Amino acid sequence: MKYKSVFDIIGPVMIGPSSSHTAGAARIGRVARDLFGREPEWATISFYGSFAKTFKGHGTDVAIVGGLLDFDTYDERIKESLEIARSKKIKIKFIEEEAITNHPNTAKIIMGDKGGEMELTGISIGGGKIEIIELNGFVLKLSGHHPAILVVHNDRFGAIANVSNILAKHRINIGQMDVSRKEKGKMALMTIEVDQNIEEAVLSEISALPNIVQVARISD
Structure with a gap:
């Protein structure tokens, strides 16, 4: 999950105009996929603050689902991630939350399959950087930038x-x-x-x- 250059975040191979709303969202989704350990059968994704207001225009929905599919930030398949998820019969639901959070770019993912489910909350702090702040009710601070x-x-x-x-x-x-x-x-x-x-x-x-x-x- 490394960037080769700044263009991997904001360049033509990355969807959307905002590294916070696209590259950051993709990283949140991919960390969730890593921690779940497999591809989910369904996911409910709640957006808060700025994410909730602009997620369609900035491609946040496409990016976070791309992460759930294990696509890196510079993977061009992110652009078709919603269609790919549908073709795999992965049920995706988006919720625009009105609650006020401590950070404007906040996403909560509840995902699962027949083997279990997981809940994760992450924030995009700018430049493609993220923090995972909650996992299954545990408070934590995980950057996702290191093993x-x-x-x-x-x-x-x-x-x-x-x-x-x-x-x-x-x-x-x-x-x-x-x-x-x-x-x-x-x-x-x-x-x-x-x-x-x-x-x-x-x-x-x-x-x-x-x-x-x-x-x-x-x-x-």
Whole structure:
């Protein structure tokens, strides 16, 4: 999910006139796809603030669905993403929300299939940059610009240290780490941005640890 140049964001291969409303939206959709781990069968996408007012004119709807289809920001297929989604029988619903949010370019995606569903909220902060601020009710701050792993775990002593030890054993450097929990002693979420892509074997090792519920990754 890297840009080769500024033209990958605002140039002719990118839909729409605004990097915030198109490239940023595509990145939000693609991070959601990465964390869900597969192509969804349906998605309900709610736009807030500026997104809600201009999403059709600026191609925000097309871009965010392109991200859900795993298209990068400079992929020309983004222009046909709504048609491609329909051809795959992916049900897409857009909602223009009137609620006021902390950031004008906010999108909430609820997506799923027969195997489950996921809810994610992201903001586009300009120049194609984004932050994921909520995942399944957990508050977080994830840029999507670096490889990362998200670990859902029981809020127990030693859970964080065990994950850190595995990353250290594999010589994986942690760039940023945040922990969020809904309630003391219940479920918690580790968000760990790292300096390199995480191999499947490392994810499996983390998944096998005590108190680990689910592990997902975002690759560079």
